[in-house]
Amino acid sequence: MKHTLSVLVEDEAGVLSRIAGLFARRGFNIESLAVGPAEQMGISRITMVVPGDDRIIEQLTKQLYKLINVLKVQNVTEIPCVERELMLMKVNATASTRSEVIELAQIFRARVVDVSEDSLTIEVVGDPGKMVAIVQVLQKFGIREIARTGKISLTRESGVNTEFLKSLEAKLA
Template identity: 75%
Template sequence: MKHTLSVLVEDESGVLTRISGLFARRGFNIDSLAVGPAEKAGISRITMVVRGDNRIIEQITKHLYKLVNVLKIQDITNIPCVERELMLIKVRTGDNKRNEVLEIANIFRARVVDLSEYFVILEITGDPGKMAAIEKLLEKYGICEIARTGVEGLEPSRFMKINRF
């Protein structure tokens, strides 16, 4: 089973190296990794997707807490949360297929960020399921390149009304 972990760390050089080294030494693979500044200065949020049962995730969490720079770890897999990912996808549009590709992009609310005679580059933001769905639909046109950011996720506040867009 895939688990999404949200890890708050001190924003210091080498933290990501120590975390990835821990995973490598233990033989765990990271399926998705996204890192960026958190809400407080000097703190970064690492969002990672890892495979394993609850026992393995518990073991990973214990090992992560042993690292000096790790402040908080939260498994947000089973918590209602907002998850998003960004994907750039370059699709072949020759042979008069551009309109079909642009229709699919419109349905998925993708933005055209580059357009040429034979290719279009789309920017898609959404949950991982949305990424897989549009990728599958665009395969028949010829996908040339894909770049994905990895999953980001935040737990909504339980005490505030959340507007969903």
């Protein structure tokens, strides 16, 4: 199972390197990693997606807390969250296919951010599932390049679990 960890750290040189080294020494892979300033000056938030069972994640959490600059580690996998990712995708688009590519991008609320004679660069923002879906749909045109930020996540103050609501909606439909 994949787990999403939200880690607050002191914003100092080498913190990310020490965290990555901790994972590497134990043979764990980080599937997604996003780092940026948090709400408080001098603090950064690291959001990472890590494969493993609950026992492994608990062990990694304990190891993270042993690092000096780590302030808080939260496994937000089962907590209602707002999750987003940014992806830029360069897709083949000739004069004959350009309008179809644009229409499909609009279905996903994606934006065309660059145009050339034979390609379009598309910006997609959304949950990681949306990224997978748009890649599958546009694959037939030929994808030249993809750059993704990695997942970022904040817990929902409302506590509303939108995944649960989506599953209820699907059952009622």
